[in-house]
Amino acid sequence: MAAEGGSGSMEGEEPKAEATYYRLEEVATRNSEKEMWIVIHGRVYDITSFLGEHPGGEEVLMEQAGRDATESFEDVGHSLDAKEMLKQYYVGEVHPSDLKGEGSENSGSACRSCWSNWIIPVVGVVLLAVMYRFYMAESKLS
Numbered sequence: 001m002a003a004e005g006g007s008g009s010m011e012g013e014e015p016k017a018e019a020t021y022y023r024l025e026e027v028a029t030r031n032s033e034k035e036m037w038i039v040i041h042g043r044v045y046d047i048t049s050f051l052g053e054h055p056g057g058e059e060v061l062m063e064q065a066g067r068d069a070t071e072s073f074e075d076v077g078h079s080l081d082a083k084e085m086l087k088q089y090y091v092g093e094v095h096p097s098d099l100k101g102e103g104s105e106n107s108g109s110a111c112r113s114c115w116s117n118w119i120i121p122v123v124g125v126v127l128l129a130v131m132y133r134f135y136m137a138e139s140k141l142s
């Protein structure tokens with residue numbers, strides 16, 4: 001069988017020096033039936049001519065048009081054949097700073113969760129203290 005490891009395929013390897021880089025913004029503009037690009041694993045694919053041929057139908061591809069479709073592509077559990085087919089639609093790579101962008105978004109949300117990590121316990125402790133004082137004042141009165 002012609003099956004080979006996903007990462008170490010010998011044939012059809014694109015020389016990186018000639019790789020064309022696209023910004024996600026630009027990929028997002030190719031989201032119509034006239035011109036449709038998607039991103040899978042940081043690579044950009046022009047699937048315009050594949051729309052009508054996709055065994056899973058046009059609609060699922062239209063939903064992913066101009067976007068990163070890695071998750072949906074993997075969720076379906078596409079065959080090795082399907083992964084091989086990708087090569088013929090390859091047009092370039094996602095610009096490295098857009099790939100890093102995903103990372104910094106993550107750190108942004110991590111920071112937000114840092115903030116909520118301490119604010120909730122602090123509010124809880126203050127509330128408890130107020131309730132305790134109130135309780136003590138009441139019991140002294142009676």
Ligand code: HEM
Nearest residue numbers: 047055056060064069072073076077078079081082085086
């Ligand atoms: C250029 C990208 C894609 C290629 C080359 C491709 C290729 C294929 C092929 C060859 C099949 C037949 C089954 C197989 O061999 O695995 C298939 C089925 C399917 N694909 Fe894709 N696909 C692509 C992108 C997507 C995306 C982005 C979705 C998003 C949800 C998707 C959803 C499906 C579904 C739902 C099926 C039907 C599975 C089934 O009937 O069991 N595909 N695709």
